[in-house]
Every structure is written in structure tokens, then in C-alpha cells.
Amino acid sequence: MKDTQSLKVSTETSVKTSRNGVVIHTTKSDRPKQVLSIIDAVVVIVGIVVGAGIFRTPSIVAEQTGSPELFFGVWVLGGVISLIGAMCYAELSSAFPNTGGDYHFLHRAFGKRFAFLFAWARMSVIQTGSIALLAFIVGDYMSELYSLGAFSSSIYAAIVVIGLTLINVVGIHVGTGVQKMLVSLQFIGLLALIAAGLFFHADGHDQPAVATVSSGITPAIGGAMVMVLLTFGGWNEAGYISSEMRGGSKKMAMVMIISILLITILYLLINLAYLNVLGIDGLASSDAVGVETMRVIMGDTGVFFIGLLVILAALTSTNATIFTGARTNHALGRDFSVFSFMRTWKSETSTPVNALLVQGAIAIILIIVGSFARSGFESMVDFTAPIFWFFILCTGISLFILRYKEPHAPRPFKVPLYPVLPIIFCLTSSYLLYSSLMFAGRGAWLGVGVLLLGTVFFFFMPKLKR
Numbered sequence: 001m002k003d004t005q006s007l008k009v010s011t012e013t014s015v016k017t018s019r020n021g022v023v024i025h026t027t028k029s030d031r032p033k034q035v036l037s038i039i040d041a042v043v044v045i046v047g048i049v050v051g052a053g054i055f056r057t058p059s060i061v062a063e064q065t066g067s068p069e070l071f072f073g074v075w076v077l078g079g080v081i082s083l084i085g086a087m088c089y090a091e092l093s094s095a096f097p098n099t100g101g102d103y104h105f106l107h108r109a110f111g112k113r114f115a116f117l118f119a120w121a122r123m124s125v126i127q128t129g130s131i132a133l134l135a136f137i138v139g140d141y142m143s144e145l146y147s148l149g150a151f152s153s154s155i156y157a158a159i160v161v162i163g164l165t166l167i168n169v170v171g172i173h174v175g176t177g178v179q180k181m182l183v184s185l186q187f188i189g190l191l192a193l194i195a196a197g198l199f200f201h202a203d204g205h206d207q208p209a210v211a212t213v214s215s216g217i218t219p220a221i222g223g224a225m226v227m228v229l230l231t232f233g234g235w236n237e238a239g240y241i242s243s244e245m246r247g248g249s250k251k252m253a254m255v256m257i258i259s260i261l262l263i264t265i266l267y268l269l270i271n272l273a274y275l276n277v278l279g280i281d282g283l284a285s286s287d288a289v290g291v292e293t294m295r296v297i298m299g300d301t302g303v304f305f306i307g308l309l310v311i312l313a314a315l316t317s318t319n320a321t322i323f324t325g326a327r328t329n330h331a332l333g334r335d336f337s338v339f340s341f342m343r344t345w346k347s348e349t350s351t352p353v354n355a356l357l358v359q360g361a362i363a364i365i366l367i368i369v370g371s372f373a374r375s376g377f378e379s380m381v382d383f384t385a386p387i388f389w390f391f392i393l394c395t396g397i398s399l400f401i402l403r404y405k406e407p408h409a410p411r412p413f414k415v416p417l418y419p420v421l422p423i424i425f426c427l428t429s430s431y432l433l434y435s436s437l438m439f440a441g442r443g444a445w446l447g448v449g450v451l452l453l454g455t456v457f458f459f460f461m462p463k464l465k466r
Contacts, residue, residue: 197273
């Protein structure tokens with residue numbers, strides 16, 4: 001019995017690693033297992049990206065472009081830019097696999113203070129705000145089907161966050177299993193939408209119009225690209241699962257390239273269906289392009305179908321966002337003693353339990369706030385966008401810094417045409433940072449306030465130091 005206990009202790013006791021000359025003790029329970037297959041990773045990424053946005057943003061893009069050629073051109077360009085960014089992330093993820101994802105890359109490139117600010121912003125607003133907003137989409141549509149009273153949308157949203165958080169707490173296989181089911185159902189619905197739209201005979205509908213943007217074509221394209229890349233957003237979450245890939249992080253390049261190609265093809269087919277049914281003018285004037293498309297094709301039955309599809313898409317994105325978001329909190333707890341309770345990694349289920357629970361609790365708080373100040377809650381989208389693109393830009397820059405600081409680190413995948421493609425990615429991120437600041441206005445300063453709060457928290461809390 002004693003020998004058995006000793007063996008058990010030896011498998012769970014600390015493993016020594018060195019970082020900047022400091023010996024760090026970690027336990028096997030703190031380290032994730034390599035349990036994710038390529039299919040698991042692809043469905044997580046696709047599930048995050050292909051959300052409710054594809055049912056809204058195409059009308060804004062159509063309004064900004066004005067012609068079918070430009071309309072499809074910006075969607076193709078969005079796929080190309082996303083593919084370039086994905087290759088940059090694939091190099092970082094394969095060379096430095098870690099559950100912290102962007103946090104880990106920024107830590108190695110810029111130091112722990114800067115990485116802490118990123119983790120703070122992600123935990124307090126960016127990721128949890130995204131979870132709450134996606135849950136509210138489910139709540140809004142569910143309330144149309146069956147209302148629970150004055151706070152019906154908020155109640156549904158809270159149920160979604162609690163339920164999906166607990167599913168991911170149960171274990172990684174359960175979480176990814178639910179994700180596979182949701183993505184499968186979502187794809188069936190999207191393929192039905194595409195088939196109905198492509199085979200619809202648009203007799204008597206308006207023909208595509210010529211662009212009529214009076215302020216010039218460049219500003220229109222710029223505004224359209226902001227919305228397109230917003231719809232493509234989320235592929236960077238792949239960095240948070242790089243250390244859990246079965247067979248090692250070298251497969252991350254394949255995962256990200258396959259994911260972006262699938263998403264781009266899907267978006268082009270969906271937009272082609274919209275355009276075939278509504279025409280460019282009808283597409284540009286619609287506030288709910290998916291609803292309008294199915295109403296034309298199938299009437300009220302089509303409206304009910306698209307409502308269920310939007311709910312399904314939002315659930316898929318919410319589950320995937322919960323899955324990846326907790327990984328940053330885990331990394332934060334691993335590196336800073338004040339948050340050490342979030343470092344716990346339950347090896348039996350391969351889940352960061354405490355990190356998931358903290359993330360869920362913050363999302364619930366945001367849902368409660370949104371229940372009483374819905375307009376203020378919606379503005380969260382505005383002030384999170386500049387923070388998001390700022391850190392995306394910094395992650396792109398970290399690729400150059402780490403090539404310089406750690407030139408001998410094994411890199412199973414390297415960005416082709418270096419440094420041209422990473423420079424294009426950084427310039428694009430800079431433009432989107434500028435555009436989001438101009439678009440958000442005062443809301444951007446709320447995001448800055450969150451970052452400043454994180455700065456104060458870091459410098460005036462001695463316990464934060466390792």
C-alpha cells in the first residue's frame with residue numbers, strides 16, 4: 001500500500017521547469033493532456049467563427065459595396081486576410097504551444113506585465129462580454145418562441161451560460177462532443193438555407209445595381225472590410241488549444257488552414273444564396289437578411305426555421321467561446337499567485353474547472369447588468385473592438401520579436417514569404433484598430449478604462465508577483 005501511494009505521489013508531484021533562471025514547480029494536474037484531434041480543433045474554430053453575424057453583416061457589406069462584384073470581392077479578401085493571420089498564429093502556436101494562446105505569445109515577446117494586461121482585459125470584458133452577447137442572442141430568439149416574462153431574454157441567456165459552462169466542466173470530451181453535435185446541426189441548417197436560396201427562381205426581383213457610393217469607393221470598401229473581418233473573427237482562438245493537440249502542435253497549421261478555407265467557402269455560398277433571392281438592393285436594405293431570405297422562399301415557416309438556425313449558431317459560438325476562454329484564465333492563474341486558484345487543471349477530465357467557473361460567473365454578472373441597462377450593454381461591442389484589435393496587432397508584432405529573441409526555437413511551421421505576409425497582417429490589424437476607434441467613439445474609452453484598472457491592479461498589488 002505504501003509503495004502504491006508513493007507511486008501515486010510521484011506521478012502528481014512537481015516537475016521542474018526553468019524560466020528566466022527561476023525554477024518553477026508545476027504538477028501534472030496543472031498540465032493539459034494532448035487529447036484533441038484535428039477534427040475536434042476544426043469544429044471548435046468553425047463553431048466560434050460561424051455565428052449569428054453571417055445573418056446580419058451581409059446587408060451592411062452590400063450597402064457599402066453596392067455591386068455583386070465588389071460584394072463578393074470583399075468577402076474573398078476577408079478570407080485571404082484571415083488566412084494570412086491564421087498562418088502567423090500557426091507559426092506561434094506550433095513553436096510555443098500553450099493553453100494561454102495569445103497570452104503566452106505576448107508574455108514571451110513583451111514580458112509578464114503586458115501579458116497580464118491582455119489576460120485582464122480578456123477575462124473582464126472581451127471574452128466574457130462575447131459570451132454574454134451570444135447568450136443574449138439565444139435569449140432574444142427563444143423569447144420570441146416562448147416568453148418567460150419581463151426578463152425572459154436574460155433568463156434564457158443565464159441558462160445558456162450556466163448550462164454550457166457545466167457541460168465543459170464535466171470534461172473535454174463532453175464539451176467537444178456537444179460542439180460537434182451543434183456544428184453538425186448548424187451545418188445541416190446552413191446547407192438547407194444555401195440550397196433553398198441557390199435553387200430559388202428570382203423572377204420579378206430587382207437586378208443587381210451599380211455602386212452608388214458618393215463619397216468614393218475606398219471609404220466604402222474600408223467600412224465593408226471592417227464588417228467582413230468582424231464576421232470572420234474568432235479564428236485566433238485556435239492558439240488556446242495548441243498544447244492539447246493529439247500528435248503535437250505541429251498540426252496547428254493544417255487545422256487553421258482547413259478551418260479558414262471551410263469558413264470562406266461557406267460564407268461565399270451563403271451570400272450567393274442571399275443575393276439570388278433578394279438582389280443587391282434588397283440585400284442592402286434588409287436589417288435581418290436571413291429572415292428576409294427565408295420569408296421570401298418559405299413564408300412564416302421559413303422565418304421559424306431561420307430563428308432556430310440563428311439560435312443554433314449562437315449556441316455553437318457560445319460553447320466554443322466558453323471552451324477557449326477559460327484557457328487564458330488558467331494561464332493567468334498559473335503565472336500570478338493572486339489568481340492561483342484558476343490554475344487548477346483536472347487531469348481526469350482535462351478541464352480548467354475553476355477558470356471555467358470564474359468565467360461563467362463574470363458572464364452572468366454582465367447578463368444581469370444588461371438586463372437593466374440593455375443599451376449600455378450593447379455598447380460593450382463597441383468598446384471591446386479596439387482592445388481586441390490592439391492585442392491582435394501586438395500578437396502579430398510578437399512574431400517578429402520572437403524570431404529575433406528565440407531564433408533557434410523549433411518551428412514546425414513557418415509563415416511563407418516572411419516578412420511580407422506578417423507585415424500585411426499587422427498593417428491590416430492597425431487599420432482595423434483605427435477603424436474601431438473611430439467607430440466606437442466614447443465607447444472606446446471605457447475599454448481603455450478597463451486596461452487602466454488592470455494596470456493599477458498589477459502595480460499596486462504586490463502579491464501579483466510570482
